[in-house]
Amino acid sequence: MSSKDRKRAVEQLQKIIELSKSIEERGKNPFAVDIDEIISTLKTHFRGWKSFEELCLDAEAVDSLSSIIKLQSDWIKDRSTYLYRDPFLLLDIIKKVSNEKITEVFLGAWHPIVELEQISAEMLLAALKYWKNLLPLDERWREPETISTQVGLVSKDELVKSRILAEKTFKDELNELWNELKHISQEIRYRDFVYKGTFAETVRRAYLTSFLITYGYAELIFHSTDAEIYIKPLQEPKGKFDSKIQNVSIPITISMEDWLKWKENKL
C-alpha cells in the first residue's frame, strides 16, 4: 500500500467511526449504514495495516460497527412492540391537532402521582415540643470551655496511674509468662496453664500465650489419648517462622462458660 493509499484508507476508517458515533449519539436510523460495504472496506484495508496505531484504528472501526448492528437489532425490536407507530405519521397528527385536543388525549393516559403535604395537629405539637427543648444557637455553638494550667513535669507513676503508659512493656509480660512456663519445665495442660482465678486474667494469659507459641517460645502438643491440648516451653526460642515447617493457625476458644466450669471443678 502506497503512503497515499494508506492515508486515504485511514481517513475511511475515521469516517466509519465518526458515522457510527453520530448514529449512536443522535439516535439516527442505524439502517442508513451499509454494513456489507463497510465490512468489505475493512477487509480490503486489513492486510495493509502495519503499525500498532493503524491496527488500533481498525479494531475501533470494527467495534463501532458492532454497535451499529446492535442498534439495528434494537430498532427492529422497538418496531415489533405494540408502542411502535410511524414517527412521521404521529408527527403529522401532532402538528395538525389543536393543543386542546392533544391535552384531552393526554388526560386519558395521564395518572398523576398523589402526594400530601399537610401538617397534622400531632406533628405541630411534636415540633413545638422539640422547639421548646432546643437550646438557643449561641448556647449550642459555644466554644468548649478550656482550663489553662501551668506547664509541669509528670512522673512515670502518674502516667501509669492515668493509664497513658503501661506498667510493663509487652515484651516484659511475654518474658514473665515464658519464665513461668519454663519453671514448670515439662508439658502442661493448656487449660491448667492459661485458666486463672479471674476471667479477665485468663483472657490476658490466653492472649499472651498465643504470642509465646507464634514467636516460638513454646509448642502446642495434641494428645489424642485424652483429646487435650498441652503446652511445652522451649528453652531457646525458635523464632517466628520456620521455613521447613508449614505454619498453621489453631483457634482455641475461651468462653466464660468454660472458665466457670473449670473454676467449679478446681474448687
Added chain:
Amino acid sequence: MKRKTYYIGKLKSAVLLLFYKHHMKPGVKGWELKKSLGSDYPKVIQLLNNYLSVLNLEVKAVSEEAELPEKPTPEQLDKARFYVTIKGPISQREFKSSGWRIDDLAGLAVAVAHIISKGGKVPREEVENLLKEKLPEWRVGQSIERYKHTGYLLEDENGMLYLDWRSKVEIDYKTLINSLMEIKE
C-alpha cells in the same frame, strides 16, 4: 376480629408512608414498606387498593429497571417503587384544578409522544422545534426545563432527551399513542 384490627393498623401506616413525601422523589421502595409493614406488605397494598379505588386512586408499583411482570416476585417488588396515582382518566373539568396550563400539558404530551415514537430518545432541538410551532419561542425552553425538573424528561450531556421516572409512573404510553393515532382515523 384480631386479624381485622391488625390489618387496619397496617393500612393506616401504609397510607402515611405512601402519601407523605419522604425523599426527594415521591413514593416508597418495596423494601421500605416491608420494613415498616412486615413481609405481608403486598397483601396490605392490595387491601389499600380496594379502599382507594372508590376514590379513583390506586397504588402502583413501578420498577426502576425493567418493566414489572404481571405477577412480580417478592424480590422484584422489594426493589420496585410504590406510588399513589389517580386511577382513571382525568376530565377536562378536573384538570383545571391540577395547576397545569393547558399549553404546558399539551407541550408535555407532544414531547412524550415524539420521544416514544422515536424509540426513546430525541435531540432536544427536535422537540424544541416541534413545540415552537404552537408555543411562543420564549416559553419552549422554560417548558422543557419544567418537564425536566419535575422528572418527566431527562437530558444527557449530548443534548438528547429521554423519558424520565415520572413519565414512566404517570403516563400510559400505549393509551397515549393509540389515542393520538385514532385522532386521524
